[in-house]
Amino acid sequence: MARKTAVIGGGAAGMMAGIFGAYAGDDITVFEKNQKIGRKIYITGKGRCNLTNNCDIKTVIENTPVNARFLYSALNRFSPSDTMTFFESNGLALKTERGNRVFPVSDRAADVVDTLLRVSRQAGCKIINKAVSDIVVEDNCIKGIKIQNEFLKFDKVIVACGGKSYSLTGSTGDGYKFAEKVGHRIVPLKPSLVPLETVEKIPSECDKLLLKNVSLNVFDTHANKKIYTDFGELQLMKYGVSGAVILSASSHMREMQSGRYRLDIDLKPALSEEKLEKVQ
C-alpha cells in the first residue's frame, strides 16, 4: 500500500519533493498555508526566476561560499542539468543567459509556478491550503501532523517550510520549530544574499540609482583582511547598498555586527585618478 506522506510547505522544495515522492509511489498531500503555492518563486530573479545554472556540479560547489560539501549528495542525486531536463520535458522552454543563468524563455516566474502545480497534479499530489501547526511524534516515530487541533495520520512527513527570509511569502520559520521538535539542533540564523545598511547616509536623490561596471572590495576590519572582491551592478538605496555584487558579497560576511566591514567601491575602475581628473 502507498505510504501516506505529508509535505509541509508548497514552495519550490515542497513541490519538487511532492512530485518525486508521488513518482516513487507515495500518496502525497502538500500543505501550504497560503492560498497559492510558490509565492516566493514569483519574486525570484526579479520576477523572471533564475531557476538553475547551466553548469556542472563542480562549478556549483566551487561557487558556494559556505559549507558547500553539504550540497554534494543532493546535487549528485539531482544536478542542474536534471533540473533543466525536468522543466523542459514538462513543457517549460528555457534559455541560458550571461553567467550561465537559466530562465524560462517567457521571462515569467509565474510559468515556473504553473509548471510545478500542473506536474504535481498530474503526478497525483493533493494540495491543501492550510497551515500545519504541529508534527506529532510518539515513541520516536512520526505519527502525523496537526492542523490547528485536528490530528491527521501520516507515515512520513517532509518539512519544506523554507527559511525566514521574506516572511510575507509564508516562510515564517515554522520549519526550525518542527526540526527542533524531532531532535535537530538549530544553530543561530545568519542572513545571506541580502542588501546592506551603511553607516554613512546615502543622499535621497540617489535612492535606487543603479550603477553598472562597478568594482567592489570588502574588508573585514576585525581580521584586517580583504574577504571579497567583485565587479558588476551595484544599487544605491536610501538605507545603504544593494545590487548583484552586494548580494553576493553579503554571503561572505559571516559576522553581521555594525561597523565590522568596510566596502571600497570604485565607480570607474577602468579609469585611473589622473584620467578621471582630465575627464571633467
Ligand SMILES: Cc1cc2nc3c(=O)[nH]c(=O)nc-3n(C[C@H](O)[C@H](O)[C@H](O)COP(=O)(O)OP(=O)(O)OC[C@H]3O[C@@H](n4cnc5c(N)ncnc54)[C@H](O)[C@@H]3O)c2cc1C
Ligand atoms: C528576492 C529573492 C530573489 C530570489 N531569486 C532567486 C533566483 O532567481 N533563483 C534562485 O534559485 N533562488 C532565488 N531566491 C531564493 C529562492 O527563492 C529560495 O531559495 C527558494 O524559494 C526556497 O524554496 P523553499 O521551498 O525552500 O522555501 P519557500 O519558497 O520559502 O517555501 C516555503 C513554503 O512553506 C510554506 N509554509 C511555511 N510554514 C508552513 C506551515 N506551518 N504550514 C504550511 N505551509 C507552510 C510557506 O507559506 C511557503 O510557501 C530568491 C529569493 C528572494 C527572497
